[in-house]
Amino acid sequence: MMPDLPLDLVRTLLAVIDEGTFDAAAAALHVTPSAVSQRVKTLEQRTGRVLLLRTKPATPTASGEIVVRFGRQLLQLERDTRADLGMSDEGEPARLPIAVNADSLSTWFIPALTRVPDIHFELHREDEGHTTALLREGLVMAAVTSTPDPVQGCLVRPLGHMRYLPTASPDFLARHLDGPLRAHIADAPVVVFDRRDDLQDRFARTRTGGRGASHHRHHIPSSEGFVDAVAAGLGWGMVPQVQARPRIREGTLVDLAPDHPIDVPLYWQQWKLDSPTLAAAARAIHDTAAQALDQTRP
Template identity: 65%
Template sequence: MREDLPLDQVRTLLAVVDEGTFEAAAVTLHLTPSAVSQRVKALEERTGRVLLLRTKPVRPTESGSVLVRLARQVARLEQDARTELGLSGAGEPTRVSVAVNADSLATWFLGALTRVPPALRLCFELRREDEDHTAALLREGLVMAAVTSSPDPVPGCSVRVLGRMRYLPVAAPAFAEQRLAGRLRDALPEAPVVVFDRRDDFQDGFVRGLGQRRGAARERHHVPTSEGFVTAVAAGLGWGMVPEVQAEPLLRAGRLVDLAPDRPVDVTLHWQQWKLDSPALVAVAEAVAAVAARSLRGGAAPSPELGSTGSGQGRLGGGPP
C-alpha cells in the first residue's frame, strides 16, 4: 500500500532544518515546540527512518535530506503557481540559493545575476563552498543550483557544461628571482606557497604534475578569499595558481610573472540545478550560461534545455587534469 507524505509534516521538517532548533521552528510556524516535535516524529514513524540528528543545530540524515529537498521543490513550484494565478502573496520576492566557488564569484558570476529580468523579483542567496560540500548542499536541498567543477550529477539534478577557467602558476618577480632560481621542478616544492584554505590542494597538484612525488612546501599561507589570494601572491608571500583573468592585468603591469607559460591548467565548470520546470531557475540558468559563454574558454551558448553530462570548491578543487 502506498504511503503518502503529509505536506504539513514535510514542511515542518524543512522549518526545523532551516531554523536549526524545534523551538525556533515553532515560532516560525506559529506552533508549540511540542507540536513541531510530534509532526517530525510522526513523519519518522510514517517513513520508518530517522530524519533528523538532534544536534545543535539539528542536521538532516541522508533520508531527511531527501524530504528537505522535496519540501523546497514543492515550495518553489507552489510559489510559481501562485504567481501565475495572481494569488495573494504571489508578489513576494523569490529566493534562489546557489553554491558557487570563490574564483567564479570574484570574476564572472555576479555579472550573470544582473542579466536576470528584474520583473521576476528574485533574491539571491549565494553560498561559497568547496566542491564536496557543494554536492552535499544540493543533496540536502539547501541550494537549488551550483557552479561546479565535477561532471557527476547529484540525484534529481541536471548538469550542463559552462566552459573552462584557466589558471596560471604565478609569483611576484622578486619572489621568483629569490626563491625560484634553477629548475622549477626542483625549486617549487621548497618555496612558500599561498593556498585558499586547508582543503585547497590545487597548488600541490600542480607540483605533482611537474613530476614531483610530493606537493608544495609546508610553508603555506592560508588566504580564504579570491581577491586576497591574488593580492598575497602579488605581494610576494608565495607563489600560487591564479585565474588567468585576474593574473593578466598584473602580468602586463610587471607585478607578476608566469612561472610556466607552457603549463596553464584549465578547470571545466558546470552548472547543476534541480530538475524543476521553474521560471526562476530557467531564467538564472540561461543568464549564467550566457555570461559563461563570453567569460570562460570554450563556453557553450545558452539553450532552453539543461542536458545531463556538479559542484565547485571554495576556490576550485583538484590539481592539473
Template identity: 70%
Template sequence: MDELPLDQVRTLLAVVDEGTFDAAAAALHVTPSAVSQRVKALEQRTGRVLLIRTKPVRATESGQVVVRFARQLARLERDARAELGMGSADGRGPVRLPIAVNADSLATWFLPALTRVPQDPPVGFELHREDEAHTTALLREGQVMAAVTSSPDPVTGCTVRPLGLARYLPVASPGFVARYLSGPGSLADRLRQAPTIVFDRRDELQDRFVRSLAGPGAQDAAAASPRHLVPTSEGFRDAVAAGLGWGMVPQPQAEPLLRAGELTLLTPARPMDVPLYWQQWKLDSPALAAVATVIARAAAEALLPADPTL
C-alpha cells in the same frame, strides 16, 4: 510507503532551517510538542531517522532527501502563486533563489551575469560561496537549488550541463621569484620549498600543479612547503602579488598584473584548466530556467570551451 503529509514535510524543513524544535514552533505558530509529534510521525511513516537531535539540529542522509523535496515543493508553490498573480505565500516579497558558486567565479564572471537575469517577476539571489569541488554537497543537502561545480556527475534529482574551462596561471611576484625560485634544481623542487598561497585546507590546485611538473610518483608538494591560507579570491591574488607566496590565479585576475609587471608567469606552457558545470534541480521553474540560460551564456563568454573529447 504512503504519501508524505505536507504539514509534516514542511515542519521538518522548518526544524532544519531554524535549528531547534522550539524555534521551528515559533516560526510555524504551533507548540514545540506539535512540532515533535509531526517529526516523529514522519519518521515512523518513512521508517527512517530523519534528524540528528543536536544543537543545531541536522538532517540525516534520509532527512536531506525530505528537506530537498520540501524546498522543491515550496519553490513550485511560489512559482504557481506568482503566475496566478497572488504574490508570495509568506508575504515576504520577491522569491529568493539559493545558488552555490565558487569564489573565483564569484569574483570574475558570475556576478555580472546575474545582472542580466530578467526581474519580472523580481528575483532575489541567495549566494553560498563554496569550493567548486564541494558545491554539490549543498545541492545534495537541499540548501541550494543550483550550483557551479567541478563535478559532471549529477546529484540525484538534478540536471547538469557543461559551462566551460576556468584557466588558472602559476604566478608569483618578481621579487618572490628572485628570492625563492631562482638557482639550481627543478622548478618543481623549488616550488615544494617555497611559501605557497592556498584558498583553504581543501585547496589542492597548487599541489596538482607541482605534481604535473614533477611527474608521476613525485612526493607531495605539501610536505615541505609553508602554507598561507587566504580564503577570498581577491585576497588570494593580492597575497601573491604582494610576494607572500606563489599560487594559481584565475587568468582574468592575473593578466592585468602580468601586463603591469607586478606578477611573473612561472611557466607559460603549463596553465591549469578546471572544468565547470551547472547543476540545478529538475523543476519546471521559470525563474530557475531564466537564471540557467543567463549563466550558460555568460560562461560561454568568460570561460574557455570545454574539451569535446571529455
C-alpha cells in the same frame, strides 16, 4: 500533496534545517518548540525513517535529505504556480539558493545574476568540488560544480573551463624560485585557499614528477585576499587567469610557467524541475559563462 507527507510537517522539517535548532524553528513558525518536535516525530513515523540528527545545528539524515529536497521542490512549484496565476504571495519574492565556488563568485558569476532582476538569490560559497553535497542535502536548487556526474534528481550542463596560472611576485621569484622551477617549487612557501584547495599541489606535481607543494603554506579563504597575498610575496599560488592577467601586465605578478596553466572544468547542476525561476537563472548563467569561460577543451 501526497497523504503520507503533509505539507505542514514538511515545512516544519525545512524550518529546523534552515534555522538550525528546534527553538529557532519554533520562533520562525510562531509555534512552540514542543509542537515542532511533535511534527518532526510525526513525519518520521509516517516515513518510517529517522530524518534528523538532533545535533546543533540539526542536520538531515540521508532519508531526511530526500524529504528536504522534495519539500523545497514542492514549495518552489507552489511559488511558481501562484506567480503564473497572478496571485499575491504576501510579498514573498522568488528565492533561489545556489552553491558557487569563491573564484567564480569573484569573477564572472555576479554579472550573470544581474540578468534576472526579479529573483532574490541566496548564495552558498563552497569549493567547486563540494557544491554537489549542498544539492544532495537539498540546501540549494542549483550549483556550479567541477563534476559532470549528476546528483540524483539533477541535470548537468557544461559551463566551460576556468584557467588558473601559477604566479608569484617578482621579489618572491628572486628569493625562492631562482633557477629551474622543478628544483624549487616544492619547497617554496605557497598560498592556498583552504585545506580543500589542491590546485597548487596539482601544479607542483606536474613540475616535480610527483612532489606536491610545500608544507609551508598560508591559508587565505578569500578570492581577492588570495591574489593580494600572492602579489604581496607571501607565497606562490594558482590565480584565476582573469585576475592574474592585469597584474602580470603591470608587473606585480609573474607567470611561472606560461605554457602550463591548469584548467578546471565547471558544470551547472540543477534540479529536474519545471520552474520558470530556475530556468531564467540557468539561461543567464550559461550565457555569461559562454563569454567569460574558456569553451575549448584543454
